[in-house]
Amino acid sequence: MNKITRKPTTVLYPVPAVMVSCGTGDAANIITLAWVGTLCSKPPLIGLGVRPSRHSHGLIRQAGEFVVNLPSAKHAKWLDYCGVVSGRDENKWAGCGFTKVKGTAVDVPFIAECPVNIECRLDQTLSLGVHDLFIGEVLAVQVDESVLDDRGKIDFEKAKPFAYLNGEYRQIGELLGTYGYSKKG
Ligand SMILES: Cc1cc2nc3c(=O)[nH]c(=O)nc-3n(C[C@H](O)[C@H](O)[C@H](O)COP(=O)(O)O)c2cc1C
Numbered sequence: 001m002n003k004i005t006r007k008p009t010t011v012l013y014p015v016p017a018v019m020v021s022c023g024t025g026d027a028a029n030i031i032t033l034a035w036v037g038t039l040c041s042k043p044p045l046i047g048l049g050v051r052p053s054r055h056s057h058g059l060i061r062q063a064g065e066f067v068v069n070l071p072s073a074k075h076a077k078w079l080d081y082c083g084v085v086s087g088r089d090e091n092k093w094a095g096c097g098f099t100k101v102k103g104t105a106v107d108v109p110f111i112a113e114c115p116v117n118i119e120c121r122l123d124q125t126l127s128l129g130v131h132d133l134f135i136g137e138v139l140a141v142q143v144d145e146s147v148l149d150d151r152g153k154i155d156f157e158k159a160k161p162f163a164y165l166n167g168e169y170r171q172i173g174e175l176l177g178t179y180g181y182s183k184k185g
Contacts, residue, residue, distance in 0.1 A: 010035075011166065013163075013164075013165040013166050014163035014164060014165045014170070014172075015034050015035070015036070015037075015163065015164050015165075016034065016036050016037070016070075016163060016164070017032065017033075017034050017071070017079055017162065017163060017164035017169060018032070018033055018034075018036055018068050018069060018070055018071070018079075019031070019032055019033075019069045019071060019075075019078070019079055019082050019111060019114065020032075020033050020036075020048060020056065020060075020066050020067065020068055020069065021066065021067045021069060021100075021108055021109055021110055021111060022056045022059040022060045022063060022065075022066045022067075022108055023056075023059035023062070023063055023087075023108065024063055024107045024108055024109070027059065028059075028093065028100060028108065028109050029055060029056050029059055029087035029092060030056075030069075030082045030087070030092045030093065030096070030098070030111065031050070031054060031055075031056035031082060031083070031087070032079050032080070032082040032083030033048055033049070033050065033083075034164045035048070035049030035050075035131060036048055036049070036068070039135060043137050043138075044137065044138035045123065045135055045136065045137055045138070046068060046118065046120055046135075046136050046138060047133050047134065047135050047136075048060075048066070048068075048133070048134040048136070049128070049131035049132070049133055050131060050132055050134055051130055051131055051132075052132055054086075055086050055087045055088045056087065057132065059087075060122060060134055061122070061125070063106075063107065063108055063122075064121065064122045065103075065106040065107060065108045065119075065120065065121055065122060065136075066106075066108055066120050066122065066134070066136060067103055067106065067108050067109070067110040067111075067117050067118065067119050067120065068117070068118040068120065068136075069110055069111040069114035069116070069117050069118075070114055070115060070116040070117075070118070070159075070161065071114050071161075071162070072114070072115055072147075072159060072160040072161070072162075073160040073161075073162050073171045074160070075113065075114065076162060076169045078096040078098070079169070080169070081095060081096065082096065096113075098111045098112070098113055099111070099112035099113060100112075103117075103119045103140065104119065104140045104142070105119045105121075105139035105140035106119045106120070106121065106139060106140075110142060114144075115143065115144040115146070115147040115154075115158075115159050116141065116142065116143050116144070116147075116154070116159070117141070117142040118138055118141050119138070119139050119140040119141070119142070120136030120137060120138055120139065121136060121137050121139055122134055122135070122136050123135045123136060123137045146158065147159040156172065
């Protein structure tokens with residue numbers, strides 16, 4: 001073992017890379033986020049780390065709602081675009097050619113082209129430092145039929161998820177096992 005000590009940063013990888021839709025009507029926007037995680041199962045809570053300088057920060061606070069849109073590999077370029085351009089300067093919906101669909105539980109539109117859309121109501125906001133933590137309760141989940149298997153489960157061969165690893169987008173590949181497989185004969 002020969003470890004090299006580095007300065008403390010959030011090197012954690014892989015992390016999700018998602019497109020969060022926020023705001024309503026013509027003001028609706030999309031922001032790419034990687035500081036995102038599941039925080040609790042009951043109630044179902046998702047956390048987003050968002051810098052107050054982002055245009056989307058105010059939209060999430062104002063509407064008190066957001067939608068976490070999970071992309072497929074084919075959306076990687078658009079996900080990157082939504083993370084380098086501000087909604088203050090460009091209409092990202094038009095830029096990506098994405099279709100707005102009104103949520104079933106929230107007024108914020110979701111991205112029709114993404115296979116999974118998680119509709120959330122803002123529950124708490126914590127100021128952590130350069131990022132604020134938005135904690136949202138999941139109110140509804142939309143799943144595109146085209147990514148389901150015959151038992152109604154998400155088929156990841158079809159959904160083609162990808163992750164963010166310290167600046168790189170990488171598609172998730174080989175199946176290593178399934179939950180609890182280590183204890184099964
Ligand atoms: C892969 C990727 C991940 C990002 N993750 C975050 C994040 O977790 N939190 C954040 O505040 N900004 C993050 N950003 C930066 C914002 O997406 C970017 O500043 C965006 O232009 C803000 O858009 P807006 O001004 O329309 O809100 C990320 C960008 C990329 C490309």
